[in-house]
Amino acid sequence: MVQRCLDNLEDGRTSEIFVAQTCFASVSEFENNHIVALQEKRAHHKENPFINNTTAHVCHMCGRQCAAAIGLVSHLQSHKR
Numbered sequence: 001m002v003q004r005c006l007d008n009l010e011d012g013r014t015s016e017i018f019v020a021q022t023c024f025a026s027v028s029e030f031e032n033n034h035i036v037a038l039q040e041k042r043a044h045h046k047e048n049p050f051i052n053n054t055t056a057h058v059c060h061m062c063g064r065q066c067a068a069a070i071g072l073v074s075h076l077q078s079h080k081r
């Protein structure tokens with residue numbers, strides 16, 4: 001995209017419309033790529049929710065993994081009932 005801009009600048013065919021179209025196309029491409037990357041990241045994260053949590057809190061009674069310590073505390077309350 002940048003090379004296309006430079007080529008047009010060298011040709012002397014610059015115009016506000018061309019610059020606006022180029023900027024719009026670049027921003028649209030960036031946003032589309034960003035959305036796809038976020039969707040892939042979300043899908044990957046949903047497959048393994050503890051991937052970024054190196055210290056998953058594991059229940060010593062049933063082996064359930066909790067993302068946060070407070071979740072484990074709450075879960076342990078269920079064993080007392």
Ligand SMILES: [Zn+2]
Binds near residue numbers: 059061
């Ligand atoms: Zn448990």
